[in-house]
Amino acid sequence: MILRLAFASLAARALTVGMTILAIALSVALFLGVEKVRTGAKASFADTISGTDLIVGARSGSVQLLLYSVFRIGNATNNMTWDSYKDLAAQPEVDWIVPISLGDSHRQFRVMGTTTAFFERYKYRSGQPLAVSDGAVMDDLFDAVIGADVAATLGYEIGAPIVVAHGLASFTEHKDQPFRVSGILEKTGTPVDRTVIVSLEAIEAIHVDWRNGAQIPGQSTPADVIRQMQLEPQAITAALIGTQSRLQVFSLQRAINEYPQEPLLAILPGVALQELWQIVGIAETALIGVSGMVVVTALIGMMATIFSSLNERRREMAIFRAMGARPRVVLGLLVLEAVLMAIIGAALGLALLYAGLFIGQPLIDSAFGLWLPIEPPSMRELWVLLGVVAAGAIVSMVPAYRAYRMSLADGMMVRN
Amino acid sequence: MPDPDPILLLEDVRYRWPGRRAFGLHVGQLSLARGETVLLLGESGSGKSTLLSLICGTIAADAGRVLVADTDFAKLSPGQRDKFRAEQIGLIFQQFNLLPFASVRDNIALPLQFAPKRRARVKDPSQEARRLCRELGLPDDVITTRAGTLSVGQQQRVAAARALIGTPPLIIADEPTSSLDAETQESFLELLFAQSRAHDTSLLMVSHDARLADQFDRVIHMTEIAQTLRDAA
Ligand SMILES: Nc1ncnc2c1ncn2[C@@H]1O[C@H](COP(=O)(O)OP(=O)(O)O)[C@@H](O)[C@H]1O
Ligand SMILES: [Mg+2]
Numbered sequence: 001m002i003l004r005l006a007f008a009s010l011a012a013r014a015l016t017v018g019m020t021i022l023a024i025a026l027s028v029a030l031f032l033g034v035e036k037v038r039t040g041a042k043a044s045f046a047d048t049i050s051g052t053d054l055i056v057g058a059r060s061g062s063v064q065l066l067l068y069s070v071f072r073i074g075n076a077t078n079n080m081t082w083d084s085y086k087d088l089a090a091q092p093e094v095d096w097i098v099p100i101s102l103g104d105s106h107r108q109f110r111v112m113g114t115t116t117a118f119f120e121r122y123k124y125r126s127g128q129p130l131a132v133s134d135g136a137v138m139d140d141l142f143d144a145v146i147g148a149d150v151a152a153t154l155g156y157e158i159g160a161p162i163v164v165a166h167g168l169a170s171f172t173e174h175k176d177q178p179f180r181v182s183g184i185l186e187k188t189g190t191p192v193d194r195t196v197i198v199s200l201e202a203i204e205a206i207h208v209d210w211r212n213g214a215q216i217p218g219q220s221t222p223a224d225v226i227r228q229m230q231l232e233p234q235a236i237t238a239a240l241i242g243t244q245s246r247l248q249v250f251s252l253q254r255a256i257n258e259y260p261q262e263p264l265l266a267i268l269p270g271v272a273l274q275e276l277w278q279i280v281g282i283a284e285t286a287l288i289g290v291s292g293m294v295v296v297t298a299l300i301g302m303m304a305t306i307f308s309s310l311n312e313r314r315r316e317m318a319i320f321r322a323m324g325a326r327p328r329v330v331l332g333l334l335v336l337e338a339v340l341m342a343i344i345g346a347a348l349g350l351a352l353l354y355a356g357l358f359i360g361q362p363l364i365d366s367a368f369g370l371w372l373p374i375e376p377p378s379m380r381e382l383w384v385l386l387g388v389v390a391a392g393a394i395v396s397m398v399p400a401y402r403a404y405r406m407s408l409a410d411g412m413m414v415r416n
Numbered sequence: 417m418p419d420p421d422p423i424l425l426l427e428d429v430r431y432r433w434p435g436r437r438a439f440g441l442h443v444g445q446l447s448l449a450r451g452e453t454v455l456l457l458g459e460s461g462s463g464k465s466t467l468l469s470l471i472c473g474t475i476a477a478d479a480g481r482v483l484v485a486d487t488d489f490a491k492l493s494p495g496q497r498d499k500f501r502a503e504q505i506g507l508i509f510q511q512f513n514l515l516p517f518a519s520v521r522d523n524i525a526l527p528l529q530f531a532p533k534r535r536a537r538v539k540d541p542s543q544e545a546r547r548l549c550r551e552l553g554l555p556d557d558v559i560t561t562r563a564g565t566l567s568v569g570q571q572q573r574v575a576a577a578r579a580l581i582g583t584p585p586l587i588i589a590d591e592p593t594s595s596l597d598a599e600t601q602e603s604f605l606e607l608l609f610a611q612s613r614a615h616d617t618s619l620l621m622v623s624h625d626a627r628l629a630d631q632f633d634r635v636i637h638m639t640e641i642a643q644t645l646r647d648a649a
Contacts, residue, residue, distance in 0.1 A: 001525065001529055004522065005515065005517075008517045008562075009515070012564075319514070321498070323507070324498050324499060324502020324503075325498065325529075326494070327494075
């Protein structure tokens, strides 16, 4: 019955109580959301590449190279020459090497030029290879293999024609080259899902009529003429390398970094990821701190609400006392109310989080390539919720103790 | 002749509100027999409510003895005092008796929550609350409505039902009718008397209105039993 009374008392102050609960719910949703994004990002980043010993590109920052070559985030400021690539490929330590050429797009998806070796060598989630769910890897010059998300978003099936645009989000499209979808990859949860993969030669073919990023006026080479051309690239964006033996990784890395013909950078994906975590770690801590503060603010708001309700509720407490409730019961009642508000707030926050995930999941996926899994709450999240409720109880002790003192002094008669 | 088993006995009780020198209460002797109805008359500010607080054990006498059902409040811990009050005394105030947000039923059943023996005397609190409401002339459907939506007269009757539930031996009413108009006042008192007689409950009612006197077994004036000091001593 005490519980029912507590609920009724809360319901009688529906507006302020509702606001308080909403504030708690939003703060909890924010906190858990930040956690979700954080862990989701970390997991998906760590799972994105495996089996590659070195990533090579033009000299820039190692994190930058990792981001654009593997995660398709940002752009390469420089390319590496095809000559350097061939030179590297001939090194005895190099077991395999896969070139990557980026810079074009199809709709909102990036186009990557590579060789068919990519499909054998690129591994994700501790060694899992790519698999073709439909069709086959590219065979013809104008064949394209698309990731699962590309197919799903654009509704492409095998044989669908594709027009490739030069640059990213550019409106000038390479209309003349009729690519077609030859294969669709299975979902991987990596940026490959959002990539259109063509051959290196195809990237060259797209740019036959282009110089310095602009179409040569009046020139439009027919597809069958292009097929006859020598389509060797001048430059590529990056290359993935596997070594003969893991022991050679460091010496090869050093050799590449000191490559005399061209300033190159070789990175170990794992090390670069660590570096990325370090950079992100500061922001991460700040983010957790800020969202934690929001929760604290909401709880302090609740405390203020309870405080301001004390005076008008003096009578209510006097009635409890007159009916035989000890001052302890009055204290407990206020804490109980706070705990109820915190529980409802936390539960509502969790519901908001899942609602947000349901709505936001595809948006976040397409915008940031981050797939946030919708799973039952983790132990950690449950602890967070429990923590919020406990903190609510602790915070409410302050006004509850004040009420305790007041009801000790008032007894069963309120003087006014 | 002294009553061998009074429900209430005060002897040589002194009380002064902390920090207030201007007012002090001294009660030489006051006793109430079981089943007796007593009207305590006194002017406003004469210390009637203070006296009731002493009887209910929410304030402790500076000197003297307060015995309710042969138990001295001074010998009880504060927690026991609260429980003892709930067991022995049904309370009705002048106004603001009820939790406005709670249902009439929960308001009536509230003291049972803190008084296990009183609770044990009631088979089904819900049924009993309904019965008391009916006896006190409240409509049948009132039981589930929120107390705050009732008229003042209805609220006082609900307070009476709450004081009566579980039949505590003593009912204390602090000017329960002063917020009611004359007609409602009369019927309220009739109902209260009928109920307390039916259960052989003692009733100590405080008022400044001498017109109610003839309905009670006994009438006491504050001036007869108590000295109040109003001068700054
Ligand atoms: N809680 C309290 N704290 C301090 N003084 C009080 C308190 N309650 C009553 N008093 C004082 O005690 C005196 C008697 O008041 P009260 O017992 O309420 O008289 P009555 O009920 O007869 O009108 C008054 O002077 C009043 O100011
Ligand atoms: Mg009074």
